[in-house]
Amino acid sequence: MSAAAPSTIGNEDLVGRRVLLVDDDPTVAEVASSYLRAAGFVVQEAADGFAALDAADAGRPDLIVLDRMLPGIDGLEVFRRLRGRCSTPVIMLTALGSEDDRIAGLEAGADDYLAKPFSPRELVLRVQSVLRRSIDEFTPESVLECGEFRLDPSARVATRAGAELALTLREFDLLEFLLKHPDQVFSREELLRTVWGWAYGDLSTVTVHVRRLREKIERNPRSPTMLTTVWGVGYRFTTTGRADAVG
Amino acid sequence: MSAAAPSTIGNEDLVGRRVLLVDDDPTVAEVASSYLRAAGFVVQEAADGFAALDAADAGRPDLIVLDRMLPGIDGLEVFRRLRGRCSTPVIMLTALGSEDDRIAGLEAGADDYLAKPFSPRELVLRVQSVLRRSIDEFTPESVLECGEFRLDPSARVATRAGAELALTLREFDLLEFLLKHPDQVFSREELLRTVWGWAYGDLSTVTVHVRRLREKIERNPRSPTMLTTVWGVGYRFTTTGRADAVG
DNA sequence: CCAGGTCTTACGGAACCCGAACGGATGCGC
DNA sequence: GCGCATCCGTTCGGGTTCCGTAAGACCTGG
Numbered sequence: 001m002s003a004a005a006p007s008t009i010g011n012e013d014l015v016g017r018r019v020l021l022v023d024d025d026p027t028v029a030e031v032a033s034s035y036l037r038a039a040g041f042v043v044q045e046a047a048d049g050f051a052a053l054d055a056a057d058a059g060r061p062d063l064i065v066l067d068r069m070l071p072g073i074d075g076l077e078v079f080r081r082l083r084g085r086c087s088t089p090v091i092m093l094t095a096l097g098s099e100d101d102r103i104a105g106l107e108a109g110a111d112d113y114l115a116k117p118f119s120p121r122e123l124v125l126r127v128q129s130v131l132r133r134s135i136d137e138f139t140p141e142s143v144l145e146c147g148e149f150r151l152d153p154s155a156r157v158a159t160r161a162g163a164e165l166a167l168t169l170r171e172f173d174l175l176e177f178l179l180k181h182p183d184q185v186f187s188r189e190e191l192l193r194t195v196w197g198w199a200y201g202d203l204s205t206v207t208v209h210v211r212r213l214r215e216k217i218e219r220n221p222r223s224p225t226m227l228t229t230v231w232g233v234g235y236r237f238t239t240t241g242r243a244d245a246v247g
Numbered sequence: 248m249s250a251a252a253p254s255t256i257g258n259e260d261l262v263g264r265r266v267l268l269v270d271d272d273p274t275v276a277e278v279a280s281s282y283l284r285a286a287g288f289v290v291q292e293a294a295d296g297f298a299a300l301d302a303a304d305a306g307r308p309d310l311i312v313l314d315r316m317l318p319g320i321d322g323l324e325v326f327r328r329l330r331g332r333c334s335t336p337v338i339m340l341t342a343l344g345s346e347d348d349r350i351a352g353l354e355a356g357a358d359d360y361l362a363k364p365f366s367p368r369e370l371v372l373r374v375q376s377v378l379r380r381s382i383d384e385f386t387p388e389s390v391l392e393c394g395e396f397r398l399d400p401s402a403r404v405a406t407r408a409g410a411e412l413a414l415t416l417r418e419f420d421l422l423e424f425l426l427k428h429p430d431q432v433f434s435r436e437e438l439l440r441t442v443w444g445w446a447y448g449d450l451s452t453v454t455v456h457v458r459r460l461r462e463k464i465e466r467n468p469r470s471p472t473m474l475t476t477v478w479g480v481g482y483r484f485t486t487t488g489r490a491d492a493v494g
Numbered sequence: 495c496c497a498g499g500t501c502t503t504a505c506g507g508a509a510c511c512c513g514a515a516c517g518g519a520t521g522c523g524c
Numbered sequence: 525g526c527g528c529a530t531c532c533g534t535t536c537g538g539g540t541t542c543c544g545t546a547a548g549a550c551c552t553g554g
Binding site: 451454455457458469476478479 | 498499500501502503
């Protein structure tokens with residue numbers, strides 16, 4: 001996901017990288033490209049699938065931001081053809097609400113996802129994250145370990161004390177993000193933006209999914225010790241033993 | 248509608264940031280600007296789109312509050328032109344608070360949105376929230392250490408001599424601010440402005456919260472030794488012996 | 495001794511979090 | 525194609541926590 005695992009690569013190392021932006025909506029394209037440029041990227045644009053394929057050949061971008069909905073050939077089809085010739089990382093843009101897009105994309109092997117409408121800032125963050133990841137090369141996505149938890153992002157398998165946890169898609173994403181940023185509090189809004197990829201939405205969605213996740217990972221879901229609530233702020237995955245103080 | 252989303256960056260870190268306020272209604276502009284100034288921002292105003300674009304070039308603001316309804320060129324158009332030249336975060340104001348407007352604004356790429364009529368406090372909160380978001384996202388903030396106190400803003404965990412303190416949101420924010428500025432006296436007004444983000448308000452709010460905080464951090468709350476009162480002036484966090492904030 | 499500032503306590507209400515349940519959408523087996 | 529199970533997002537009621545304010549007692553300095 002968008003999370004940045006501790007890496008030696010700073011954002012300044014990403015300056016000058018080439019990003020190909022594929023979207024038929026001129027407004028979206030303009031906004032996104034302006035943000036990406038401001039972040040130091042060299043941006044090339046394409047408005048449809050064929051132009052995208054050409055540009056990918058000619059421009060040799062380091063990363064491609066690809067809208068799912070395109071005139072002419074579908075974004076997913078463009079993605080498949082791209083994969084046929086190169087392994088450039090791809091971030092897919094999808095319309096909000098079509099959940100199958102997300103799943104189809106994950107199966108197809110997109111590197112990240114962002115739901116429209118998205119905050120342009122969020123896009124920049126994701127681009128940087130994916131690029132960092134792709135540069136690291138050796139650890140495509142390292143396995144996360146935290147206490148008795150073990151989470152393999154590429155295999156999408158999570159275990160606690162060896163026993164596999166039957167997590168749903170969202171639950172997995174949520175746990176993955178939290179494990180990547182342990183001992184850090186995130187508000188519901190932040191989680192909705194980063195894990196869900198939504199610029200806005202019902203915050204209770206996060207609440208409920210946290211509850212469901214607790215049901216599966218906590219010994220006693222009623223009084224959680226790891227995925228704790230920070231009142232008025234958000235949630236936190238605590239690693240250091242137990243961290244509840246009463247007073 | 249609930250804003251907020253407390254983060255790891257204190258409001259005091261936002262003091263001095265430049266905000267460009269674009270609204271043709273002098274009353275609205277005056278009220279909003281006074282609140283923003285009281286919150287520590289440097290405010291520049293513009294009454295129409297062209298002035299806004301000029302001011303954005305000249306003033307290089309850190310954030311822009313932009314009314315959607317403007318004489319001359321429309322706010323959305325101003326927004327697009329702004330995006331063409333820089334990526335300064337923008338908060339949009341609109342007269343009719345329908346959900347569609349909000350979505351339209353966010354889709355265009357605004358970072359946040361506020362419906363008129365809005366409470367000036369709400370505006371200040373949003374400005375702070377967006378600025379925080381644009382400054383940092385996942386980078387944990389450095390831990391504050393002072394005597395036997397230890398405070399981790401990212402995890403929102405405070406300990407004294409290793410024992411965790413059960414602080415509420417306000418108490419934590421208050422202690423965080425004081426630890427960041429040790430041995431310095433702050434009036435109630437200042438605390439209300441910086442910690443609470445209020446321009447005006449009942450000063451006894453501060454008094455009571457100081458008392459509650461003392462109850463939790465002082466050995467003998469009746470005769471405080473760290474969070475001391477400076478009569479007629481305000482409060483101060485006194486560092487006992489050696490005091491150093493690790494940055 | 496007075497006046498203004500500070501402390502303490504108490505209380506009502508607001509904000510917040512949780513649990514449970516519902517309906518819709520999707521994928522799967524038949 | 526048709527039920528069935530799963531997952532997801534939303535909604536609602538209830539209980540809890542926290543916050544801001546008010547009011548009175550106490551303290552400080554003149």
